[in-house]
Each structure stands twice: as structure tokens, then as C-alpha cells.
Amino acid sequence: MKRIRSLLESFILTKLKLTFLSQLTVCSLAISGASPSFAGTFNFAGEEYGVDVITHPPGYRGAGANLTVTLGISPSSIHAEEMVIPIQNIISTWNNLLPTINNTVKEGSNVPADHFDFESVVLHEVGHCLGLGHPNLASESGLDPENRNFTQSIKGVDNQFNLDRGPDGISGSGDDLRGDDINLHWFRKHNNNPFNIATTVDMTTYSRELSDLPPGNTFAINADRRVAALFGLQNTEAIMQQGARPGEAQRTLAADDVATLRLAMNGLDRVAGTADDYSLKLEFVGFTDMADIVFIFDDNRTSFSMSEIMAEQITPTHFVITQARTYFNSNNLWFFNNIPSPSPPLHSTPAPTIFVNNATGSITLSQNDRLTLTVSLNPGAYGGNQVDQWIQAITPMGTFWLNNRLEFIPSDQPLRVYEGELFAMDHIPIASIAANTLPVGTYNLTYAVDDNLDGIANGTFSSSVTITITP
Template identity: 50%
Template sequence: MRFNRLYPIHAISLPFMALLWVAPTAAGVFEFAGETNSAGGTNSVDMITHPTGYDGTGGKLIVTVGISPASAHAGEMEISVQNAINTWNRLVPTIANVMTTGNNVPSDHFDFESVALHELGHCMGLAHPNLASESGLAGGDKDYTAATKGANTVFDLDRGADGIIGSSDDMRGDDVNLHWFFKGVNNPFLLPEVIDKTTYSRNLNDLPAGHQYVTNGDRGVSKLFNIEKTEAVMQQGIQAGESQRTLTADDVATLRLGMSGIDMIAGTPDDYTVELQYQGITENAHIVLAFDDKVSFSACRIVGNHINRDEDHIAIQSGEISFNPGVLWFFNQELTVAQSIPDVSISVNDRTDSMLLRQGDNLVLRVALDPGARNGNPADYWVKAMTPIGTFWLNDRLQFVASDTPISVYGGALMNIPSFTFFDSTTQDLPWGTYSVTFAVDDNRDQIYNATFKHAVIFTINP
């Protein structure tokens, strides 16, 4: 059965065979979930889509990726494709991943690497976390959290008191949620240690008290969590001149949720891991990328089979990613390589050593972290300030607390943090003297201040 919507085309053939065209680029949501099938019914809203090769028995999946030899720009595509593959293989959650300045993308071009990263996510089974173009909606309404229409056969859209579409106070009537979320937290920019059905849910009853609907990883929503320029890679809507080359917590969580297997319990025999492998310029791969005239921008076409006739689990058989050659594309030619150990840094007014301030000057403290090869490993994060009036620690509400006992600011996976400002204020009310501020991460998560990797800055405030 085929049917057309505003931009994408979706089609599902036999009850236990599915074919899907995904919308032009723009997690928490899986492909095929809630879609109409060829028998006239509707696929399960609980459907989990798994990468190529998964048969329910667990283990390591190798998914190969190639570039069509007949494609225009085949040679120019290679480095960007390899970078996107490396990014998915690392599964590092990041913040501030939307780069609009300081990147190498011309203002009128679209970043091929960012779009390829998004489309590879589709080809591994991840759908848009927002309603997106396939909903037939226009403008900002496409950014509401992914759902199916309820019994009233229309999308119920009310942005709530905060005026932010896709946030926790949206009123969605009888729309059926498709977005898996962190139970009791509903923050798409955070990850628990364990990701499976014990920590993630689609059920609105598992939302925190006072929350009306599931929050998605839109850049506008990220501001509600005091995080700037952060957006799930799978969210639809990249813009010219910007790059989005790293994943967020929501992207990582959705793929890892699928990796918990048929039983959706982490640590059992049906769990799997995924490794994308670049095969070069060849059609002989599970996923093949090409420039052609099949799409207006970009799209991924996937074919899948239900696993052991389980209506809630489907495995992709093959994927094709198409890009429109008429779009102005930018091809990044800088191959990214992971650091062997985490690189941590802290800066005072954008300096990473020491500086002299006068009382009343502005003070900005920022941290950055490249987790390197240890991405995803459990860690404790610490910010310690030695001041003229004692020792202070930054807590999980980003407030400095006087304490002789260490207080961690966060405990969780090592993630990429290009830049995060945790203090921006005048020094007018700070005592004179010398301050030493240390940013540290441990190589474990035990709430003991090990400071395995650290960096400190020193500044002095004079009258």
C-alpha cells in the first residue's frame, strides 16, 4: 500500500515485510512504529526497529556502509561519511552540538556530514522524535513530539503555558505518544546508567508529576534545561550554514534502548552492539549512499522484516540513502580522530591559565571535555573552587556550596562538551584574593573525588 504525505513517502508492503521512505533531514522514536500497513491495519506503537543483522540472539552486529560508484561527489563524500560512521560507533552524548559560528560551513551551503549522520540514524532504525514533515503539518507545529492521531483523527496541538513546542507542558489531547523517554525525568539531554524498559517508557503515566507530555530534543526545548544550541541529531530541520556532527543523549539512548534486545532488558543474552564499517566506494554494502534525483533533499529508504513474527520488533534488511545533487552541499575534508584519553579544560574569561581581575569586572567560567576513546564510560564530574573564604563545590543545580567534603556536579557517562558556561556574573560581591577553580572527571563512578583527569585555572581579584 502506498500513500503520500507532504514531503516524504511511506509505504509498507506485506504484514511481515516493511518498506519505508524517510523524510528529508531535519530519537526517542523508532521507524515503522504506528505506521499504517498494507493490510489496512496499524503497526504497533511499541515497535522497536533494529539494525541489519539482528535476529534476536544478541552479539555484535557489523553493518557495512558504502558509497555508490555511480554517484556524483563520490570522492568528496568519503571523509564526511567516515566521520559520521565514527560518530555513531563512539555513541558519545554531547551538548552544544549545533554549530552556527566557528565551523567551516559556508552560510549558503548544507553540511553533508551532518545530514549523512542523520540519515545513517534512520538506516539503523531511528525515526524523528518530532512530528516532522511526514505529519503534514506546517511551520513550528512539526516540532511537537512524535505521536499518532488519536480517536479524533487529528493532531491535538497546544504548546502550554511556557509557549515552547515540544516541552513537558504541551497539551496533546488523545494523541498517542511514540517517543520513549527517561522515566520520572523526561529530560532528553540526560542519560541513566542503564537504558532499557526499566528506565525508559512510552507510557505517559511514567512522566514526572506535573508533566503533561513527553519532551523532545529540539534546540528550542534545550534552553529550558539551561543548555544552549543542543538538538538531537534525529530531530528534523538542519539549516544552511550550520553543522551538527555529534550526537546528543536522546540519539544515544534510543539506539541503546534497541540494543537491549527483544526482551528490552539490558544485560541479557539477546543484547547486541552495533559497529558501522566503511567499505569504500562500492554498492556491496548494507547501506549505500548516493547523489541522485530521487529526493528533493535527502532520504533513507529501508526494508525490514519482523523478527520471528514478533509484531513489536523488526530488523532492517537493507538501506539506501539519497541526496539531491542540486542542493549546495559542503563536504568536510577534516577526518576526526578520537583522543586516547579524556581532554578536560576550564577557562576564566576564555583564558586557560591565570589572570588578574578587579572587583566589579565580569567573570565567566567555562568547561570543556573531549572524552576520547573513553566515551560513554561511567564517571563523576567535579568543579572545585578554592577561595579566600574556603572550599566550594558546584552541585547538580549549578550552585556553589561551601563544603570540606567533595560534592559532585554530575555522575554519568563521559560525553563530549565543546563548551559549557557554569558561571557568568560580576565579581562585585566576591571577596578580594586568589581563587583556584578545578574541573575534574574520574575514571569511575563511585562519588569519591579521584580527579583522574583535571585542569585548573587561577585568578586574583583586586580592589
């Protein structure tokens, strides 16, 4: 049995100047000294143990299970009481395992401009403690700061990183020219987009092999905020992307974070729905040094934050974390959020909205008015997924469904208005009717979006409006 000690640190970005504190040391306890390696999308993937390594949370033994990972605060640590709510919040975030967009908040956050948000940093560190690595090259690559946002990889036979940003000039995007660098990042085969997530996440939908990239892509994309802007997304970045900025809160996961952990949860065969899959629940066990993951302020261990991880190699390509300790340095200005996080998190699920005359909720119209219906949709991190969409009207004349020709048809059976990829919409008109052509009474309209494409009206996400027509 090999036991591995991995040190993974975060870095600070202060006043646009990068100070990197991160390092990765991998060593066997049976020998003295340490040999360098690299953290990929999964800890321990790289030159020493192989590029296909997947690392699992504490407790996994290769068979299906409901894992519970315990988190505790060292009783001897300073700031112990202040850590409680942020740690409870990140437990909820990882347990929900919901992808979000717009997850980096500076203006409007409750973090003072010169402080680091403890909750954001610990959310990242717990990702390491569950097995996840940096999706970008990060500081463990030894590269200059301006080159550390290229997608995680190891050097090829030329023994150097090839770092050409391609036509868009953005490192980490899909047109990067990386020579013979060997990719470590698992990407979505369908679109190489780390900001949305497939319905099924396993080796059939995600790959590390560049031959599986969609046409027009030359390298795997990582979920850096500058890359997000290329997809029309603002303030969105994977929590596992290395970097902490003062005055900023990043308290929810991006699609890439969720997909990576879900891939690991498929077990040894990397296929969803088989006997070696596992579920995962994080549990706060209070002030103790005996938890699977323990948090402690210790200025002798790190200058910012660091996760010290012990792991066991259970197959040639699978590691299991056996113990983790996360350390923080008290000399930094830390902000401890004392507000419980919303559940589910904001921007985590598709958000359909139906409007009547630009109003939501309920509206009263006279028969002299005109009734205009529009719909909007924020797909969240699920853009590109195949779904059914439905619009139902319950009226004094019976139940109607909007069909794909934008006609309201009387039917007791649901009719789809749309089937296909989920995409953003903003006040798309679906009907404009003179109110005097409708009977007086109450009309309830619902716009529903399913989470799949099966022809069955599930109404997973929905929005409704009530219209009262008076004489």
C-alpha cells in the first residue's frame, strides 16, 4: 500500500500583483525526501502515477456505497467559533452539488475590499480534500504567473510546456496550441464547455483524450473567468481554479467542479449507474481533531492556506484520500461570513419566467386591454442540454397547450412547445390577444422546462402567472 502526502496551496492576488504560495509535493512515507509531481483535474494525476488517475474522497473502497465524510474544526485553533458558519455553508454547497454561473461576486458581496473570504477559500480547499486538483496549470507548474491559466497538463516528449494562446489570445481556451503537451483535464465531449454540464456525467460524455474534442477545438478548455467571457458569461469561474482575490466572494460551484466530482463518483469503471458508484455526504462534527477533514489556523504550516492530504492507491489509476488537514495563516486579513447560504444556491438551475404585459405573478386586465405573453429563460449551467419545454393555459374554456407553431390547442394531454437544446431567451413573444376576444374570468398560465428530453411533462422548473379579465 502506498501512502501519499500532497501539499496543495492557494495563491493570493493582491492589487493586481500575483503572489504565489501554492506548491504540490508528493512523497512516499517509506522514503525520505520528495519527488515533484503535478495536481491535475484530480490529485495525483500526472507523470509519477499516470495521467488517467482519478482520486476519490475518504471511505471509498471500490464498491458502491453511501459515503459520509466528516469535517471538524481543531479545538486548539484560533478563530474556531468564527469558522463554524462558513464551514457549514460549504458543506451545504458540496452536498447540493449544483453547478452555478455568476459565482464570483465582488461588488455587492459582504467581504471588505482588503479581506479574503474564508468561506470561498475553504470551499476550494475542501475540493482538494475530496480529490479534485487545479484545472489550470497553477503555481505547481513552476511557470510565470501570466502562463498559469493554461489548462492543466504535463510536458510531452519535448520536455517543455507549449503555451500558444491561439487566435483569441486567451490562455485556457479551446484554440490554444499546446504542441505535444499531455492534457490532464476531463472535458465535455459534446462541446468542450466547462461552464455547462451533461445530464449524464461519465466516461461516455467526458474525456481526457484530445482526439475526443469537438471540431474546431485544439485543447481542453478550463473554467477560468476570462474564458467564461468568451461564452458570454460574466463573473463565472470554477472554484477549483487556483486563485483568491481580496474583497471577492466565490461561494458556489461551477459546472466544471460538479462534473469532476460526479465523474469520480462513478467509481472504478467510470460509468454511471453501475455497482461501484457511490454517493457522497459531508457532515460537520464540531470541534475535534478526529474528523476526516480538519481545519486549523497554524502560521507555521502555510503563509496563506494549504491542504495536507494522505491517500492510498487502491488500483493503478485510482487513489482514495484517507485523511486531510487544511491549514490557514492568521496574518492574512480574513472575513468570516456569518450568513447561512441559500439552498439551492442562486443561479444553479434553469430559471424560466412567463410575463403578461411585462408583469409576473398576477395581473388584472379589462376587456379594453390587450394581452401580450412573453417568456424568458436563464439556462444557468445547463445550457446545451436536451430538454422538453411546455406552456399550459388553464382557462374558463378548458385546458390549452401551446404547440410548436405557437398556437394554443385545447387538449387534456400535454403538448410540447419545444424540444431540443436549452438556451437563453429574453422576452420572446408567444401571443398577443385582444382581451375582449376572451371570456371574463381567471386564466392560469405556466411555462415549464424539464430536466430531460423524454416527451413527458415533468415541469422540473416552472413559472406561472395568473390573469383576471374583468368586463
